[in-house]
Amino acid sequence: MERQESSQIVMLIKMIANPGEVIKKRMVTLPWPYGFLISGLAFTLFFLQSGIDLFRTGVIGMERLIIMAMLGLIMGTAGVALLAALVHVLAQAQKRNLDLQWTLSNFSLGYSVTLIYSLCGIFFSLLLGWNTSVAFGITGVLWSLRPMLFTIKELSGDATALSVILTTICGAVMLFAWGLLGQVGF
Numbered sequence: 646m647e648r649q650e651s652s653q654i655v656m657l658i659k660m661i662a663n664p665g666e667v668i669k670k671r672m673v674t675l676p677w678p679y680g681f682l683i684s685g686l687a688f689t690l691f692f693l694q695s696g697i698d699l700f701r702t703g704v705i706g707m708e709r710l711i712i713m714a715m716l717g718l719i720m721g722t723a724g725v726a727l728l729a730a731l732v733h734v735l736a737q738a739q740k741r742n743l744d745l746q747w748t749l750s751n752f753s754l755g756y757s758v759t760l761i762y763s764l765c766g767i768f769f770s771l772l773l774g775w776n777t778s779v780a781f782g783i784t785g786v787l788w789s790l791r792p793m794l795f796t797i798k799e800l801s802g803d804a805t806a807l808s809v810i811l812t813t814i815c816g817a818v819m820l821f822a823w824g825l826l827g828q829v830g831f
Contacts, residue, residue: 653675653679675750675754676750677746677747677749677750677753679750679754680749680750680751680752680753680754681721681722681725681726681749681753683753683754683756683757683760684721684722684725684752684753684754684755684756684759684760685718685721685722686721686760686763687721687756687757687759687760687763687785688717688718688720688721688724688725688756688759688763689714689715689717689718689721690717690760690763690764690766690767691717691721691759691763691766691778691782691785691786691823692713692714692716692717692718692720692823692826692827693710693713693714693717693763693767694763694766694767694770694777694778694781694782695713695778695782695823695827696709696710696711696713696714697710697767697770697771697777697778698770698776698777698778699713701774701776702776713826713827716826717826720819720822720823720826721756724819724822725752725753725756726749726752726753728752728815728818728819729745729748729749729751729752729753730745730748730749732748732752732797732800732811732815733745733748733800735811736797736800736801736804736807736808736811737800737801738800738801740802741799741800741802743799743800748796748800751792751796751799752793752796754792755789755792755793755796756785756786756789757789757792758785758788758789758791758792759782759785759786759788759789760785761785762781762782762784762785762788763781763782763785765781766778766780766781766782766785769781782823783820783823786816786819786820786823787816789816790812790815790816793812793815793816794808794809794812797811797812797815
């Protein structure tokens, strides 16, 4: 059991450093619900950072802070799943014998970088009182585009132009959704 947990942590680190290799060789062994723990927690912490920034400036109260964190959880699970399913269809992954579970797992695990940035942001926010949602949260989402690009390339059969377009759209959708859902705080 302990060996399996350490190999999953190693896989997450490899996903950050070299997502292409991990996607092509290792992801078939990782269950998709594990990935949604990563993306769900990543977006929960990202939205929590935004809420803390607004709370600290007196713009929102504690109840809105909690609502923002819950919205992050929804976006990190249901939002990522919906986006992954849409990309799965648009990239015609079924032609490459890649099932939806593979896509869900890879998409959600791509946000492991966002989780690391969000954890750092929460640390600096709580410890030093910094406003961190832009510096750490958005940066984490942007860094997740690299693993997403490799996932979409695999789904599309290495169609580079389609992969870049879909990755750009996905990144824009996630940042737009954060901005829109962040309006709940006002």
